[in-house]
Amino acid sequence: MNRRDLLTRGAWMAALGLAGRGLPALAQAAPAAPQGAARPAPKGTTLILLGTQGGPGINLARGEAANAVVVDGQPYLVDCGYGTLRALLQAGLRLVDVGHVCLTHLHNDHTSDVAALLSHQWTGAKTQPTTVHGPHGTEALVAGAIAFFKGDTDIRTVDEGRTVRPESLFRGHDVAAGAAPVEVFRDERVRITAIENDHFPDRAKARMPYRSVAYRVDTPTRSIVFSGDTAPSQRLVELARNADFFVCEAIDVAQHARLTEQARQALAAGNENSVARHVAETHSTTEDVGRMAAQAKVKTVVLSHLLPGSNAGPGGELPDTAYIEAVRRFFDGQVIVGRDGMRL
Ligand SMILES: [Zn+2]
Numbered sequence: 001m002n003r004r005d006l007l008t009r010g011a012w013m014a015a016l017g018l019a020g021r022g023l024p025a026l027a028q029a030a031p032a033a034p035q036g037a038a039r040p041a042p043k044g045t046t047l048i049l050l051g052t053q054g055g056p057g058i059n060l061a062r063g064e065a066a067n068a069v070v071v072d073g074q075p076y077l078v079d080c081g082y083g084t085l086r087a088l089l090q091a092g093l094r095l096v097d098v099g100h101v102c103l104t105h106l107h108n109d110h111t112s113d114v115a116a117l118l119s120h121q122w123t124g125a126k127t128q129p130t131t132v133h134g135p136h137g138t139e140a141l142v143a144g145a146i147a148f149f150k151g152d153t154d155i156r157t158v159d160e161g162r163t164v165r166p167e168s169l170f171r172g173h174d175v176a177a178g179a180a181p182v183e184v185f186r187d188e189r190v191r192i193t194a195i196e197n198d199h200f201p202d203r204a205k206a207r208m209p210y211r212s213v214a215y216r217v218d219t220p221t222r223s224i225v226f227s228g229d230t231a232p233s234q235r236l237v238e239l240a241r242n243a244d245f246f247v248c249e250a251i252d253v254a255q256h257a258r259l260t261e262q263a264r265q266a267l268a269a270g271n272e273n274s275v276a277r278h279v280a281e282t283h284s285t286t287e288d289v290g291r292m293a294a295q296a297k298v299k300t301v302v303l304s305h306l307l308p309g310s311n312a313g314p315g316g317e318l319p320d321t322a323y324i325e326a327v328r329r330f331f332d333g334q335v336i337v338g339r340d341g342m343r344l
């Protein structure tokens, strides 16, 4: 190694905070931890909402869909839309500690940060594998992410002496979920099961192999169900039976009515596959959420993937009561309107 190499490498390592420690400062998010001190992992299960905006679109108040279930300090992600990486750091979690990601489906508001996460785990010197589970196409999505940052890995392999190949760290697994729950993943902290939900209409499924799922995460102390995106779904009700937390997507009743009218007009004009029809037919209103929660007898409803969320117009947000009142028509347990960074 010549002097330039040493200088370059030294400056690079110092910039990342690698010297003398072994984990990069870029991936460190714990502001309160003294330098070098190992923080004891908090015991128990915490649900952290990382992104709560419904649909694709970037705004400054709510990130795209993402959640973390943190069990004894270990984060498990459900969805990874745009904004997930910053949200993880704001929640005090390190990117390199994420070892498992479950995708509900491959719409971009649920996957946009997957390539960014894996790429930065690799530059962050992660040594343990990260697995990504999701419906058909997830294995290809991870392979595509690795291909997307191949230039970076090739450059750094030559120029920084790195030896780990991303293919050996990152794995995508397609989940074949159907009408009955299937176990997706299990370790000493969690058991994750999935069912197919009702996000994609039959007329679309007949023309594509892609599917959409809901997940249930059972830990030693809690059960948390994530609806993913879905129209009202009896299979989701079964998956959510008696869960502590039901994290469910929700579209405001009035907005749903407006979209249904737009879809009707589009259909009358000969457009069978309008965006309005997609949104109106493949999502759940707050009233639908209340009905499913009551049927499943869950303890707490957490509304996320909110429509309109932060796109309600000049005011930015509907009042929480607009969402809650509609759920309450059918469900008398606790109802929480999700916000980014909320810890439950
Ligand atoms: Zn979505």
Ligand SMILES: [Zn+2]
Pocket (backbone or CB within 6 Å): 105, 107, 199, 229
């Ligand atoms: Zn979707």
